[in-house]
Amino acid sequence: MKRVYAKEEVCAGCKLCEVYCATAHSEYPNSIIKAFLKQETKPVARILVEGNQSLTFALQCRHCEDANCTKACITGAMHKDPETGIVINDESRCVGCWTCILACPYGAIKRNENGRKVASKCDLCSDSGEIPICVQKCPNEALVFMEVSEGGK
Amino acid sequence: MAISMQMPDFLIERDQNRCIKCKVCVSQCANGVHVWDEDENKVIANEEKCVDCHRCVVYCPTHALNIKKAPLEFKENAYWNADAIRGITKQAEGGGVLLTSMGNNKPLPVYWDRMLLNASQVTNPSIDPLREPMEIKTFLGRKPDSVKIKDGKLVEKLPPQLEINMPIMFAAMSFGAISLNATKSLAKAAEACGTMWNTGEGGLHSDCYQYGKNTIVQVASGRFGVHAKYLEAGSAIEIKIGQGAKPGIGGHLPGEKVGQEISETRMVPIGSDAISPAPHHDIYSIEDLRQLIYALKEATRYEKPISVKISAVHNVAAIASGVVRAGADILVIDGIRGGTGAAPLRTRDSVGIPTELALAAVDSRLREEGIRNHASLVVAGGIRNSADVIKAIALGADACYIGSAALIALGCHMCQTCHTGKCNWGICTQDPKLVKRLNPEIGAKRLTNLINAWSHEIKEILGGMGINALESLRGNRLMIRGVGLSDRECKILGILPAGE
Numbered sequence: 253m254k255r256v257y258a259k260e261e262v263c264a265g266c267k268l269c270e271v272y273c274a275t276a277h278s279e280y281p282n283s284i285i286k287a288f289l290k291q292e293t294k295p296v297a298r299i300l301v302e303g304n305q306s307l308t309f310a311l312q313c314r315h316c317e318d319a320n321c322t323k324a325c326i327t328g329a330m331h332k333d334p335e336t337g338i339v340i341n342d343e344s345r346c347v348g349c350w351t352c353i354l355a356c357p358y359g360a361i362k363r364n365e366n367g368r369k370v371a372s373k374c375d376l377c378s379d380s381g382e383i384p385i386c387v388q389k390c391p392n393e394a395l396v397f398m399e400v401s402e403g404g405k
Numbered sequence: 406m407a408i409s410m411q412m413p414d415f416l417i418e419r420d421q422n423r424c425i426k427c428k429v430c431v432s433q434c435a436n437g438v439h440v441w442d443e444d445e446n447k448v449i450a451n452e453e454k455c456v457d458c459h460r461c462v463v464y465c466p467t468h469a470l471n472i473k474k475a476p477l478e479f480k481e482n483a484y485w486n487a488d489a490i491r492g493i494t495k496q497a498e499g500g501g502v503l504l505t506s507m508g509n510n511k512p513l514p515v516y517w518d519r520m521l522l523n524a525s526q527v528t529n530p531s532i533d534p535l536r537e538p539m540e541i542k543t544f545l546g547r548k549p550d551s552v553k554i555k556d557g558k559l560v561e562k563l564p565p566q567l568e569i570n571m572p573i574m575f576a577a578m579s580f581g582a583i584s585l586n587a588t589k590s591l592a593k594a595a596e597a598c599g600t601m602w603n604t605g606e607g608g609l610h611s612d613c614y615q616y617g618k619n620t621i622v623q624v625a626s627g628r629f630g631v632h633a634k635y636l637e638a639g640s641a642i643e644i645k646i647g648q649g650a651k652p653g654i655g656g657h658l659p660g661e662k663v664g665q666e667i668s669e670t671r672m673v674p675i676g677s678d679a680i681s682p683a684p685h686h687d688i689y690s691i692e693d694l695r696q697l698i699y700a701l702k703e704a705t706r707y708e709k710p711i712s713v714k715i716s717a718v719h720n721v722a723a724i725a726s727g728v729v730r731a732g733a734d735i736l737v738i739d740g741i742r743g744g745t746g747a748a749p750l751r752t753r754d755s756v757g758i759p760t761e762l763a764l765a766a767v768d769s770r771l772r773e774e775g776i777r778n779h780a781s782l783v784v785a786g787g788i789r790n791s792a793d794v795i796k797a798i799a800l801g802a803d804a805c806y807i808g809s810a811a812l813i814a815l816g817c818h819m820c821q822t823c824h825t826g827k828c829n830w831g832i833c834t835q836d837p838k839l840v841k842r843l844n845p846e847i848g849a850k851r852l853t854n855l856i857n858a859w860s861h862e863i864k865e866i867l868g869g870m871g872i873n874a875l876e877s878l879r880g881n882r883l884m885i886r887g888v889g890l891s892d893r894e895c896k897i898l899g900i901l902p903a904g905e
Contacts, residue, residue: 262841267429268466284467285422288425306836393847
């Protein structure tokens with residue numbers, strides 16, 4: 253399956269991916285200003301720029317083949333789509349117990365406590381059917397969306 | 406400490422109705438202008454540190470930012486203007502030579518803009534470059550006085566020539582002055598376009614040997630990174646005598662920029678200042694220059710053209726004649742608008758002469774002396790667009806170097822603070838955090854786009870003149886008319902005034 257890979261050697265650490273991700277998953281997916289200033293709660297990004305000095309890169313769910321989070325989930329909300337391979341959290345079933353957060357080896361799942369407590373994670377913008385927004389909007393092309401076999405690490 | 410009298414040059418406007426507090430501006434400003442204020446829960450600006458590079462403006466996802474000239478005015482004075490007062494204030498507080506970067510920004514006459522091109526009407530047909538082939542391929546190097554042809558082939562072998570697909574090359578910019586990613590962008594683009602990039606005086610990084618075919622390697626007064634393999638690596642060798650931005654002055658790469666990579670490439674210890682002396686210590690005459698030219702020719706078995714780059718100064722025509730007689734195959738004239746990674750302000754702004762006048766004077770002189778074919782003429786120093794290239798060719802140049810224009814294509818916004826080493830666009834810096842902001846893949850693409858766009862425009866303008874090969878325009882000054890120029894200026898440029 254296609255995944256998002258970070259090219260840390262050209263990541264500027266600007267965190268625009270976080271801004272666009274948060275917007276795309278907000279109540280106002282087409283307006284950054286509305287998402288951040290009009291929505292009652294702060295929109296949560298599902299991608300996180302990790303950094304230390306000159307090393308920076310964006311990290312999001314790796315959509316593991318054998319995903320720990322899906323096994324740890326007590327309600328079955330966290331599941332791997334058998335067709336697409338995307339690991340998705342069905343928020344209607346999530347109870348916000350955070351077991352998945354404990355189980356994720358990448359720290360790629362976040363708490364969303366804006367409304368009802370739910371786990372929040374990258375869905376590869378699967379609703380849009382397009383290239384994930386973080387990849388589209390990365391100003392330095394430091395994120396790529398590709399098959400592992402195409403050279404992703 | 407006594408109060409500083411230096412006030413901010415710029416005013417930063419932040420539209421609070423658009424600011425989403427994402428702090429992208431905070432992370433992207435290496436000058437520390439934007440700061441997150443925890444108490445106020447908003448971003449504030451230290452405007453005195455702003456250099457107007459637009460990084461924050463371009464990266465702000467909601468276009469909440471705008472940078473304006475600071476509205477603070479000095480009392481109106483046509484002589485003691487703001488520039489004059491600020492310069493003195495700065496030196497009174499710092500006590501040093503005023504440093505600046507990039508090219509001369511003074512309102513000197515821009516002769517390119519006072520020269521207008523011709524086009525065909527009725528009596529001779531113009532050519533549509535989309536329908537008919539247009540030749541802009543260029544060969545740089547010594548041309549023989551005459552050629553003998555037998556059975557459709559040249560009898561004698563031509564001296565070594567540099568073949569470029571368009572009359573545009575990337576000017577010398579060293580790894581040290583610019584980042585490795587900027588260097589790689591230039592090299593990749595030169596390869597993609599079939600033209601040349603130039604190492605400058607900083608040696609050739611091991612990653613860039615693969616671009617050797619499209620590389621001109623430079624030998625400057627510091628001899629940094631010069632060794633047999635380096636000379637072999639390029640398609641031509643350039644001896645740098647002078648630089649348009651700072652004629653008569655050497656270079657100084659501060660030790661803090663000399664990290665592992667630069668140290669290896671330049672062959673100097675890590676952390677040591679890399680100082681290029683003002684003169685070559687083995688060149689004090691045309692005869693000395695001839696020795697170096699021939700030493701380099703010997704070292705490369707007379708297989709590569711040798712270029713000599715001089716800055717445009719008062720006696721440029723006579724100097725050029727000497728350089729060509731010394732054996733240079735390519736002569737580069739770098740004018741007063743030429744850029745730099747660091748130069749003393751007063752030198753940059755007051756030393757040298759405009760490229761256009763120097764070019765015309767040199768071309769005329771070499772023709773008068775019957776040695777114009779001995780060397781190709783390349784002009785550098787503030788070439789801004791394809792029309793400047795065309796005008797340069799018509800004045801007598803064989804090709805142009807672009808430096809500043811290439812950097813602008815990479816993202817440079819002409820803030821003229823390269824010397825601080827804090828280039829927010831990752832171009833003129835060695836800070837690893839900033840260098841990675843320039844993705845060489847994107848950089849190469851942008852440069853390739855620029856070169857291709859200019860090449861298209863050159864063909865269009867040539868076609869309009871009814872010319873289908875650039876060779877027919879070279880030194881064809883009848884294709885130019887001057888506007889707003891004195892008789893004397895027209896005479897030096899060798900052109901007629903418009904209307905004649």
